């Protein structure tokens with residue numbers, strides 16, 4: 730049995746920066762999914778210092794707020810990734 734062929738670069742991916750780290754994610758995924766793809770779950774800290782993370786995935790809980798391209802409090806679960814997007818967490 731032979732080893733699987735390496736996966737060629739795909740036009741079905743794009744590159745985002747998450748906390749300064751370059752990350753290839755599938756085209757069409759949202760920021761919360763991109764963060765999960767990168768192994769991150771925390772988005773920010775509450776006023777009392779507790780770690781927060783995406784919960785509802787549908788724009789209701791507000792727990793997924795991150796800074797995107799310098800704009801704070803964007804909902805990661807409702808924001809599609811764009812090539813070159815800069816995502817910053819505060820967790």
Ligand code: FES
Nearest residue numbers: 784786788791806
């Ligand atoms: S996960 Fe609830 S608003 Fe984004």
